[in-house]
Amino acid sequence: MGNEAGDLDSLTSAIAWAFYLAHENMDDTSLKGKKGKGKKGKHHNPKERPVVPLLQTEEDAIDLRPENKLALREYGNMRRGHADILTIDELPLPPSEISPYLDGIYLVDHNRLRSDWGEAGAKKVKGVLDHHNDLELYPDAKPRVIEPAGSCASLVAHEILQLWDKDKEDQVYNEQECVDKTALKQKQHPTDIPTELADLLLAVIALDTDDFHRGTGRDLYASKAIWRWSSFCGSNDDRDTVMDRNDDRDTVMDRLDKELGTAKKDLRHLNVRDLLRRDWKGDIIPAPNASAPALHLGIASIPVSMRNQIARVGNHTPAAWFEAEKAWTKEIYADVSLALTSYREGGIGDELIPSDSDGDNDDDDDDDDDSKKGAKHREIALVVQDGRRLTRPMANSLFEAIKSEIEAAPELNVTTWTGGDLGGERRMIWDQWFTKASRKVVRPIVERAVEGWYGQPVYRQLLGEA
Structure with missing residues (x-):
């Protein structure tokens, strides 16, 4: 398996x-x-x-x-x-x-x-x-x-x-x-x-x-x-x-x-839903106690820039991208979802040269040194949905917990993305300046925030029970 x-x-x-x-x-x-x-x-x-x-x-x-x-x-x-x-x-x-x-x-x-x-x-x-x-x-x-x-x-x-x-x-x-x-x-x-x-x-x-x-x-x-x-x-x-x-x-x-x-690099034919599905890793976090909800948390790795993805949806706005993302996560009942982009300037994530990309398959530590390629870029998009397992107050507090943890993480070094109005609550996009940090780095940061929100080390408990 x-x-x-x-x-x-x-x-x-x-x-x-x-x-x-x-x-x-x-x-x-x-x-x-x-x-x-x-x-x-x-x-x-x-x-x-x-x-x-x-x-x-x-x-x-x-x-x-x-x-x-x-x-x-x-x-x-x-x-x-x-x-x-x-x-x-x-x-x-x-x-x-x-x-x-x-x-x-x-x-x-x-x-x-x-x-x-x-x-x-x-x-x-x-x-x-x-x-x-x-x-x-x-x-x-x-x-x-x-x-x-x-x-x-x-x-x-x-x-x-x-x-x-x-x-x-x-x-x-x-x-x-x-x-x-x-x-x-x-x-x-x-x-x-x-x-x-x-x-x-x-x-x-x-x-x-x-x-x-x-x-x-x-x-x-x-x-x-x-x-x-x-x-x-x-x-x-x-x-x-x-x-x-x-x-x-x-x-x-x-x-x-x-x-x-x-x-592998030819992803021009994929829409946003397919880009999210292409490399999605998610799981259910069982409720740690009777008063807390279970969570479905997932992270997609996408070797295409947010700008290029936005160009593939409806009216080409960030809000339209988030609506496409919402439709996908609704299908799988995800409560917390992140999309991690990884691309090079002039690559598939940059519409100038769509045939020359550099993807991230989660196991790529980006340790290659190819001077012929453009500068490496990463972005992080975060969404927390209510109405599935979370009430609105729960979703608000969990979003703030994850947002704060990501923004405080020196291993990511993020700044707020300035590409337009996101069109809704509990939505966030950052530029990630430490470009060697892939999903294997981001996920523990998110898990740390979830544990802080729960008030107990749920991931360590789960690992001990497995």
């Missing part, structure tokens, strides 16, 4: 790990002969219950990320309409109702299960593979691998191929013959990676590391290990791609990064 942002890393990691779990007790005749037959896998016995990769995003939101559409079609060889992928809206029951029937849940690309899976779901977490900050949950999970990497898919590859202690052993990666793709169709070993999956893994590693300009050694070694199973290694007559089959690994990874990066 990947996170709810629906990015290519979550998607690919979920597919790869589920595929491995579904095959890990396969007879290893090539290594063990008949002794390996029927042996239960280390993590899961697929004969007990099937394994399914679940995307915690709606089916129609997958293609809001153009890089997803391109990668799944060109490299994953997926059927049109995402018929090969299970999404959250296709479950027969809500998460909290279906979780008691599950044998287990494995988390990839996040390390805390959303609250809508309920207590039963939290008890079913069997394993975690993630590259975000460790929230120290699920201490008995196996595997439990939470460490920095450019791509979670790199950690998944390490676990599948058991590379953890081999990153310095060049013989594991170099000068290995390409796998016979015809023989690969007759899968003989659980660590045999299908060609399409190997291609997807290489694609997401190239994209998330910006062709290894970001990330860690885990990413580089994972790509080296996966290479021999990919269609880029040797010839593949089954299908054609834009790559030359004689290209070396470095050339292919560079081309994958450029191709997917270009697709």
Whole structure:
């Protein structure tokens, strides 16, 4: 199960790990002969219950990320309409109702299960593979691998191929013959990676590391290990791609990064609702006591400036943007919503050169130094709605608490945005001058404000209960 942002890393990691779990007790005749037959896998016995990769995003939101559409079609060889992928809206029951029937849940690309899976779901977490900050949950999970990497898919590859202690052993990666793709169709070993999956893994590693300009050694070694199973290694007559089959690994990874990066930046066709949905992370905060309300808090990361977004709505005013935002949050019953923009001058967030953008996928610390790009900019939009779970006085006081916390945060360094009348109460936009602070920095600040408003450390309590 990947996170709810629906990015290519979550998607690919979920597919790869589920595929491995579904095959890990396969007879290893090539290594063990008949002794390996029927042996239960280390993590899961697929004969007990099937394994399914679940995307915690709606089916129609997958293609809001153009890089997803391109990668799944060109490299994953997926059927049109995402018929090969299970999404959250296709479950027969809500998460909290279906979780008691599950044998287990494995988390990839996040390390805390959303609250809508309920207590039963939290008890079913069997394993975690993630590259975000460790929230120290699920201490008995196996595997439990939470460490920095450019791509979670790199950690998944390490676990599948058991590379953890081999990153310095060049013989594991170099000068290995390409796998016979015809023989690969007759899968003989659980660590045999299908060609399409190997291609997807290489694609997401190239994209998330910006062709290894970001990330860690885990990413580089994972790509080296996966290479021999990919269609880029040797010839593949089954299908054609834009790559030359004689290209070396470095050339292919560079081309994958450029191709997917270009697709990722082309968001000109998306309206405000789609931009909000494209990279939204939200959850319900249960009421800490009988006198306090529960809250649905969510944060969208959008690589498009407020000015450019406003140009995409009705009468091109900030008030019209907030009405579009209100319509979206009403659909999902959100009480507190933030939109974090990240763009470069002259990029997609600046209508001068819409084909040259620099997006923020929440995991991008913006540590690249590209002098050819314009200056980096960030903005924060905040809305607190009443009438859902909050009374008007509650909404007013919560808005002021979050507003004060954001304005006082030195790690953000915000000033009031001056782009026009916002057209309503409990609405705010700031320019954020410390441009390295992405959602992973903003969210703890907002959570701190919510805890102050509640008068108790609700997030620490939730983490302790999970």
